[in-house]
Amino acid sequence: MVVLTIDGIDCSYGSVKVLEDVQFGVESGEFLGILGPNGSGKTTLLRSISRVLKPQKGTIFIGDADIYKLKTLEVAKQLAVVPQDTPVTFDFTSLEVVLMGRNPHMPRFRMESKEDLAIAKKSMELTGTWQFADRPVTELSGGEKQRVIIARALTQEPKILLLDEPTTHLDICNQLEIMDLIKQLCKTKKMLIIAVFHDFNLAARYCDSLILLKEGKIVAVGESNKTLTSENVKKVFAVDTIVKKHPVTGQLHVIPISRPQNQLQKSLIIHLICGGGTGSPLMKILTDEGYTLTAGVLNLLDTDHETAQLLKIPTANEAPFSPITDEAHKANLQMISKTNVLVIAPTQFGGGNLRNLEAAEKALEKGIPTIIIEDGTLEERDFTKGKATNYLTKLKNNGAITVKSTSELLHFLDTLENKNNKGTHQKKKP
Amino acid sequence: MKTDSEKAHLKRVSHWKLYILILIIAFGLVLVLSLNLGYAHIPFDDILKILAKQVPGINYLVDSSDITQTAEVIIMQIRLPRVICGALVGAALATAGVIYQGIFRNPMADPYTIGALTGASLGAALVIVLGVGVSLFGVNTLQILAFFGSITTVLIVYNISRVGSRVPVTTLLLTGIAISLFQNAIVTFLKVIAEEKLLHGLTFWIIGSLAPTENWNNVWSILPFIVVGATISYFFARDLNILALGEDQAQHLGVEIEKVKRILLICGALITAAAVSISGIIGFVGLIIPHLTRVIIGPDHRVLLPTSAIVGASFLMICDAVARVIMGSGEAPVGIITALSGAPFFIYLLRRKRKGYMA
Numbered sequence: 069m070v071v072l073t074i075d076g077i078d079c080s081y082g083s084v085k086v087l088e089d090v091q092f093g094v095e096s097g098e099f100l101g102i103l104g105p106n107g108s109g110k111t112t113l114l115r116s117i118s119r120v121l122k123p124q125k126g127t128i129f130i131g132d133a134d135i136y137k138l139k140t141l142e143v144a145k146q147l148a149v150v151p152q153d154t155p156v157t158f159d160f161t162s163l164e165v166v167l168m169g170r171n172p173h174m175p176r177f178r179m180e181s182k183e184d185l186a187i188a189k190k191s192m193e194l195t196g197t198w199q200f201a202d203r204p205v206t207e208l209s210g211g212e213k214q215r216v217i218i219a220r221a222l223t224q225e226p227k228i229l230l231l232d233e234p235t236t237h238l239d240i241c242n243q244l245e246i247m248d249l250i251k252q253l254c255k256t257k258k259m260l261i262i263a264v265f266h267d268f269n270l271a272a273r274y275c276d277s278l279i280l281l282k283e284g285k286i287v288a289v290g291e292s293n294k295t296l297t298s299e300n301v302k303k304v305f306a307v308d309t310i311v312k313k314h315p316v317t318g319q320l321h322v323i324p325i326s327r328p329q330n331q332l333q334k335s336l337i338i339h340l341i342c343g344g345g346t347g348s349p350l351m352k353i354l355t356d357e358g359y360t361l362t363a364g365v366l367n368l369l370d371t372d373h374e375t376a377q378l379l380k381i382p383t384a385n386e387a388p389f390s391p392i393t394d395e396a397h398k399a400n401l402q403m404i405s406k407t408n409v410l411v412i413a414p415t416q417f418g419g420g421n422l423r424n425l426e427a428a429e430k431a432l433e434k435g436i437p438t439i440i441i442e443d444g445t446l447e448e449r450d451f452t453k454g455k456a457t458n459y460l461t462k463l464k465n466n467g468a469i470t471v472k473s474t475s476e477l478l479h480f481l482d483t484l485e486n487k488n489n490k491g492t493h494q495k496k497k498p
Numbered sequence: 499m500k501t502d503s504e505k506a507h508l509k510r511v512s513h514w515k516l517y518i519l520i521l522i523i524a525f526g527l528v529l530v531l532s533l534n535l536g537y538a539h540i541p542f543d544d545i546l547k548i549l550a551k552q553v554p555g556i557n558y559l560v561d562s563s564d565i566t567q568t569a570e571v572i573i574m575q576i577r578l579p580r581v582i583c584g585a586l587v588g589a590a591l592a593t594a595g596v597i598y599q600g601i602f603r604n605p606m607a608d609p610y611t612i613g614a615l616t617g618a619s620l621g622a623a624l625v626i627v628l629g630v631g632v633s634l635f636g637v638n639t640l641q642i643l644a645f646f647g648s649i650t651t652v653l654i655v656y657n658i659s660r661v662g663s664r665v666p667v668t669t670l671l672l673t674g675i676a677i678s679l680f681q682n683a684i685v686t687f688l689k690v691i692a693e694e695k696l697l698h699g700l701t702f703w704i705i706g707s708l709a710p711t712e713n714w715n716n717v718w719s720i721l722p723f724i725v726v727g728a729t730i731s732y733f734f735a736r737d738l739n740i741l742a743l744g745e746d747q748a749q750h751l752g753v754e755i756e757k758v759k760r761i762l763l764i765c766g767a768l769i770t771a772a773a774v775s776i777s778g779i780i781g782f783v784g785l786i787i788p789h790l791t792r793v794i795i796g797p798d799h800r801v802l803l804p805t806s807a808i809v810g811a812s813f814l815m816i817c818d819a820v821a822r823v824i825m826g827s828g829e830a831p832v833g834i835i836t837a838l839s840g841a842p843f844f845i846y847l848l849r850r851k852r853k854g855y856m857a
Contacts, residue, residue: 120746144752157603157742158797163507168740172752176733179511179800185504201503224751 070131070146070227070260071095072117077126079109079116079284086112087123087284094277096227097258099251101265101275101292105305109284110264111152114230117262118149130228144172148226150234154217159204162216166192166201169223191222194249210237218246222253229253231263235270247274268309268322272296280304296320310378325352334358336485339404339431341424342413345371350413353474355379359481362407364400365392365424391420397427404431409484410438411477412463416449417456425459428468437484438468441477514801517794521808525585528812532581532819533573540569548573576712583711583720583776584818584832585811588783590724590773592791592810595784596803597731597766600738601759602667608784609770612674612763613651615781616681618774619704621647623688626700640703641719641775648771651677656763663756667745706780706833708818716776723772727765728807734758735799742797780833782840783810789847 072094079087087109094100102110115121117128119135128135135143148169156165169191170184180188192198195215205213214237221229229250235243251274253259265271271278271292278295280288281304288300298311307324314321338354340347340363347363348371354361364384366373376383384400386392392400404410410431417425432438440460450456464470471477533545548570550560591609598607609615621643655677659669685704692700710716737758740748745755774780787810788802795805817835824830 115746118746118750120749140749140754141752144750147750149747149750151744151747154743154747157605158792160739160742160797161507163503164739164798165743168743168751171736171740174736176736185507189504198503202506 069096069258071129072228072260072262073129074113074117075126075129077116077123077128079112079121079123081112085284087116089126090281090284090286091126092279092286092289094260094262096260097254099254099261099263099274099276101263101271101278102281103265103268103271103278103304104281108281108304110281111232112284113281114149114232114262114264118147118230119143141172144224146226147228147230148221148224150214150218150221150229150231152232152234152236153210154213156205156213159206161202162197162205162208162219163188163192163201165205165216166197166220166223169220172224187225188219188223191219192216194222195219195246211239211242214238215242215246218250226259228260228262231261233264233266236266243270250274268296268301269319272320272322273317293320296322298322312374332358334360334485335488336360336409336481337362337407338409338411338481339363339407340411340413341415341428342372343367343370343415343421343424346413346415347372348375350411350474350477351375351379351381353478354481355381357478357481362403364403365396365421365427367420389420392423397423400424400427401430404436405434407436408488409481410436412438412440412460414441414443414445414449416451418451422452422456422459425456425463428463429459429466432463432466432468438463439477439480440464440468440470441474442470442472510796514795517801517805518808521805521812525808525812528815529581529585532584532815533577535819535823536572536577538569538572540573544569545573575714579714579717580708580712580818581815583716584708584815586717586720586724587708587773587777587780588787588810588812588814589728589807590720590769590810591780591783591814592787592806593724593728593731593803594766594770594773595810596788596791596799596806597738597762597769598784599788600741600799601762601766602671603742603744604667604671605789606785607671609766610678610781610784611671612766613655613677613681614648614767614770615774615779616678616685617651618644618648618771619685619779620651620681621645622703622778623685623700626696626703627688627692629696645771645775648774649767651681652763652767656760665756665759667759702831703778705831706774706778706836707821707829707831708777708814709829711776720772720776723768727769727772728803731762731765731769732800732803734762735803738762738799739797778831778833780814780836782836782844783814786840786844786847787813789844793847 074090074092076089076091077087078085078089090113102113104110112121116123119140122136130146166188167180167184170180170187174180174184189198192201195218197212197215197219200208200212205216208216214234218234231250235246238246247270250261254261275292277290278292279286280295280300287304288295296311298309301307301309301311301322310323310325312321313319334357337360340350340361342350342363343366351361351363361381362383363372363376363381365386366376366383367386367388367390369388373383373385382403384396384403386396404427410428412428428438440463446457446460469480471480530542530545534540534542544565547560547562547565551557551562595608598609598612599605622640625640625643655670655674656665659665659673689697689700737748737753740751740753749755788806791802791806791809795801814832814836817839818832821830821832821835
């Protein structure tokens, strides 16, 4: 059982302050991830913990011992580091490099013993590097070399393992294999792991807790689930993201969404009839284009409802898995009456949401331009024994426009937008 | 059950002693061969008898009645000290080369790059040009100034490069090169203003020669420095291995890098200074021998340091032998021989082994 305490450290390179009052604690069996943009001080933090860069203020404790008062060798017995990249100067074989991990445990004048060799071999088998034990590391690929370096760190038999973006050079399969191995060591051998990550999803998948660093200061710290929120990510990385629990893995999933900053706000207000995820991409595209959106009626928990919430689009709502009630229908009509265009997404129609088409009919009667997106699969989407098809045919006969693709839709909306602007312009003139 | 890789590794390590043994035998052969070369012809069996006569325990077995007094004096008082000086200087330069290449993690490094050689030549040039060469207890002022010139230069380079408690190796290399150029300029200036008759001696010294080493005083004056420096550096052989992974990682593995660097730099400087103080500037040995040995033996400094020393010693003995006979009556400076033979061989090595550490 080890406790690592980072006790309010400040670090600088020359006069540039890189870390400011960083303070946290980790203990055996815990997997801590550090996330932050480039230059936020992640690597500096690791260098400081690994006794390479002495902080100007504060210090680091392993248990009760101040690491800057311990000997280098004492720290090396307890703490191993896997850096991002290791340039090896001479052509040592992989096994020779891994055996260097025994250095802190070997007296100065002893050669590597059989035990040392056995430990090295075991680490190499764990990391899948034993098959090139005899090859010079200088001839290995980036991923192979990194696995050798990880084997070297394991050969050190540390209680604490620090990793600086350890899987940057690895392909996805190796990435998962190595991270699974490290996670397993963390849980079975009660190793204390601190790893710097570039990839949110990898961090979310493996870390028990997370630290978000920005400009050398901790912005958020705590359990991964509570720390990795789109608010925190926005604060630290200045990007908009969707943070969701993935339905299959159950882990948090961070999806960056780009929002064009300089897109002009357009005058049209569009109401979207959708559901089951058919509206989500449209919502994103249309908001990016600068249109104002509303949507409904959507069932709560529907993917489109979630997307609307994330994009802050107002919706008319209905309880989960329930048919549209009069109340919701009325709310929807109210919403539609305030919009300039109605768009019907290629969604499934069943007894539950047929009233949305009824709403569309009303809108068209009131003269609101209605656009139907057709993808040629209406038969498969109609679960109302033709009622929905009838509605749509009627709408078309009464002047609704059909489009076949998103680009066609955007093109059409563009003309409407221009017309709308001209209309308001002319109205203002007299 | 042991797997192949384990066996291969154990085999490689167990071969170290064999390599050293073979190299020592080769060294012995070169030594005797070198003693054989010279103006007066002394046959091999006589040389062996003379040598055996000196060894307590077996000297009574040797029948030395047919050996002339002159032959014994030539071998023992003239040729042997010179050959041993050659061996010591060769071993010293090769060892220093291994140390510097290890610390700098740069296959280009050698005693030249850190200013150890130009420092010595500046010291020597001052003594020669200013004509203050006097002998003191068998050691002359030229030797003393060359020695201190070399040591002082390394210390200056080290201190200039220091940032707080750290000495970044790139800064160290660049400072070394800058100081070397600076000192070279002074030496060149001294050459320009030197009197004609002094100029020859200075030029000869700078090219490097073992001709002035034909007495035992030279051996005794450098032996302690080289033995002590080489032994201490051998204590840090494993640290040099680990330094190949970079300084941060070496520290993570328990190496106190700044301390180790300081000790090794001083060892390298001592060894080099002692060597050049009697031989002048002999180039190429410090650069080429570590490479050559690494190709044969591998990069592990625990075996690379001793083997490089033996290979360096043998190489310089051969070069000196060639220098003694190649011009007939006179003698060629050995530094020319090392460069003439070393450069093409070095290029051959580079061409043959393009991959790996030389890439």
